């Protein structure tokens with residue numbers, strides 16, 4: 075911990091110094107990684123419970139670090155957000171996801187009715203250039219906007235609600251759908267939810283975890299009822315067991331995502347998965 079010395083100056087212990095140096099190194103590495111485009115995307119399928127079909131993939135970023143191997147986003151997205159590096163990183167992510175989806179959308183041997191969901195950090199979504207850059211990515215990759223879906227967390231809705239509303243309207247014009255990610259973990263008021271053009275609620279894994287043999291399903295049930303009454307679809311994330319799937323089905327949940335279906339895969343594996351997947 076931090077203590078005040080007799081002189082009144084703050085004294086940092088060696089542990090804190092080491093931690094600060096580590097963060098600084100990480101930031102330097104991250105900055106370089108963005109210049110080098112040292113990232114890759116993984117794709118995790120989302121399956122409709124009624125039809126059993128794949129209705130989309132969520133793209134999830136990884137950092138290909140020279141020493142540490144594939145670094146998970148939890149370990150660098152927060153730093154990218156703090157340092158503003160999230161803006162150029164997001165641009166790379168959006169463009170890469172559009173490129174992949176564009177390739178798939180032009181392959182006549184693949185289904186034509188699934189979407190690509192891309193996670194958008196609040197700072198990127200609130201960036202005034204966001205829609206413009208999205209348009210550019212769509213044009214350059216020749217991707218139909220209706221094949222793209224954006225995932226934002228409730229934190230997006232907490233600031234600057236008028237400009238968020240404007241951005242959402244512009245996306246709606248382009249037929250780009252919006253998912254509210256990690257639903258239930260934030261603070262979005264239900265009245266906002268009702269006013270904003272949000273298409274899908276994603277129930278956070280922490281709620282799905284409680285769907286055990288004798289676990290309490292009341293929160294999941296409540297979220298599904300809210301979504302249904304607002305005519306939004308519901309995706310349950312982090313579904314790992316067949317029992318969770320059948321309970322979600324009973325509760326009227328629309329779609330699921332999780333290790334039960336598949337972990338995130340690289341593009342080639344995701345494509346192969348689509349070709350061989352048997353709806354059930």
Ligand code: C2E
Nearest residue numbers: 134135146147148151167193194195312313314331332333
């Ligand atoms: P998220 O958007 O809630 O993504 C779901 C996370 O749960 C992913 O972790 C996914 O791999 C993991 N997951 C999926 N199914 C299961 C399951 O059945 N069991 C368990 N234990 N985990 C499962 P991942 O890929 O490590 O991503 C973590 C978070 O990092 C994401 O949470 C998202 O908030 C953020 N993130 C990932 N990619 C991006 C991105 O491209 N842009 C931004 N801004 N954030 C991203």
Ligand code: CA
Nearest residue numbers: 132193225255
């Ligand atoms: Ca997400």
Ligand code: CA
Nearest residue numbers: 255256276311
């Ligand atoms: Ca989520």
Ligand code: CA
Nearest residue numbers: 256278279311
């Ligand atoms: Ca989550």
